[in-house]
Amino acid sequence: MLSDGTVTHKAQIxxxxxxxxxxxxxHGIEFNFRDSYKYNIAAYLLDxxxxxxxxxxxxxxxxxxxxxxxxWWVDDVAMTEWDRVExxxxxxxxxxxxxxxxxxxxxDQLIDNTDRNGGNLLITDDWVIWMIDHTRGFRTRKxxxxxxxxxxxxRSVLEKLRALDETxxxxxxxxxxxxxxxxGVAVRAGLIVELFDERVARLGAGSVLYDxxxx
Ligand SMILES: Nc1ncnc2c1ncn2[C@@H]1O[C@H](COP(=O)(O)OP(=O)(O)O)[C@@H](O)[C@H]1O
Ligand SMILES: [Mg+2]
Numbered sequence: 001m002l003s004d005g006t007v008t009h010k011a012q013i014x015x016x017x018x019x020x021x022x023x024x025x026x027h028g029i030e031f032n033f034r035d036s037y038k039y040n041i042a043a044y045l046l047d048x049x050x051x052x053x054x055x056x057x058x059x060x061x062x063x064x065x066x067x068x069x070x071x072w073w074v075d076d077v078a079m080t081e082w083d084r085v086e087x088x089x090x091x092x093x094x095x096x097x098x099x100x101x102x103x104x105x106x107x108d109q110l111i112d113n114t115d116r117n118g119g120n121l122l123i124t125d126d127w128v129i130w131m132i133d134h135t136r137g138f139r140t141r142k143x144x145x146x147x148x149x150x151x152x153x154x155r156s157v158l159e160k161l162r163a164l165d166e167t168x169x170x171x172x173x174x175x176x177x178x179x180x181x182x183x184g185v186a187v188r189a190g191l192i193v194e195l196f197d198e199r200v201a202r203l204g205a206g207s208v209l210y211d212x213x214x215x
Contacts (some may be wrong), residue, residue, distance in 0.1 A: 002070070011075035014040055015066045016135055025114070037069035038176040043111060043134035044071075045184070046174055050160045060175070067106070075127045082118030084124050090129040092197040094160050098152075100129040101119055106157070110188055111137040112145060117167050132190040140180045142187040144195070153196050154212040 002011045014037040023033030040058045047055035056072040065071065079089070091097035108116045115136035122130040149212070166186040173182055199208045 003004060010075075012071045012073055013063050013068045014071065014131075014135065015063065015068040019176055027114070028197065030114070032140075034138075037067075037135060039111075039134045040069035040071055040132075041177040042138060042173050042181075043107075043131070045176070046111065047107065048129070049164070049168075049172060050157050052107065052157065054100065054107070054129060054134065056101060056130055056139070057138075057189075071132070072126065074122050076126045077122045077130075080119050081121035081123065081125050081129075084116060086199065097127060097129075098207045099154065099210055102152045103157070104129065104131060105146075106153060106192065107131060108137075109144050109146065109149060109192060110161070110185060112139040112141055112188060113137040114139065120161045130192060138181045138184065140184040141183060144188060144191050147191075148197060150192065150195055151199075152208060152210055153192075155209045158193065158196055158209065159214070161189050162193050206207065 002009055016035050016037055018033070018035040019161070020033045021031065022031050025033070038060075041060055044055045044058040045054070056074055058069050058071040060067055061070045079087070083089075099133065104116070104121065106176070107113070111134060113134060113136065116131075119134040120131065121130060164186060166183060169182045169186050169189075170179075173185070177185075196208060
């Protein structure tokens with residue numbers, strides 16, 4: 001529980017910070033595996049930079065003897081994405097649901113998230129989606145893991161991605177990411193922009209770009 005005397009609110013504390021040369025994941029062995037609280041903070045900063053507003057605020061704080069990511073607790077969670085699929089529920093408003101899901105896919109390609117499972121997408125009572133748990137993101141690969149996930153993009157997010165060069169990203173993220181991790185984000189941002197520019201040229205802006213409703 002956090003309080004500044006005026007506002008009192010729950011927070012999640014994540015202090016994981018692991019490096020392994022080889023690590024057995026559900027998808028096979030991953031080399032130079034990292035699982036780090038720092039990525040929760042980097043994900044929040046990047047979400048803010050793109051103005052997605054889909055990752056709860058996450059900051060670095062010392063908790064006991066360890067530096068941790070302290071993340072705003074999302075209230076009014078009705079279900080996870082896992083629950084939604086299992087219970088075969090649907091948002092009453094596809095117009096606001098679909099763009100949020102496309103934003104999730106986009107974000108995961110950008111941060112190269114290896115751990116987007118249904119438990120890491122929280123859905124509130126009003127069908128707003130929150131992305132949490134990015135501790136297994138920010139791999140250094142310089143390609144897109146699932147480019148086919150990218151079909152639509154918010155017009156303003158595309159322009160914000162276009163502005164994400166290595167200098168901007170270093171200023172934003174160097175407290176939490178290594179140079180190689182930042183370079184990975186910059187390269188993937190470039191690839192995403194290229195992919196969407198090509199789609200717009202081929203299919204027309206109307207089939208590729210949308211305007212995200214305000215959250
Ligand atoms: N900021 C948050 N707001 C609300 N619930 C959260 C938040 N962070 C975590 N949780 C809950 O705790 C669970 C575990 O947290 P998570 O960060 O996903 O860690 P891990 O999957 O590594 O155990 C989540 O699936 C979610 O139910
Ligand atoms: Mg999780």
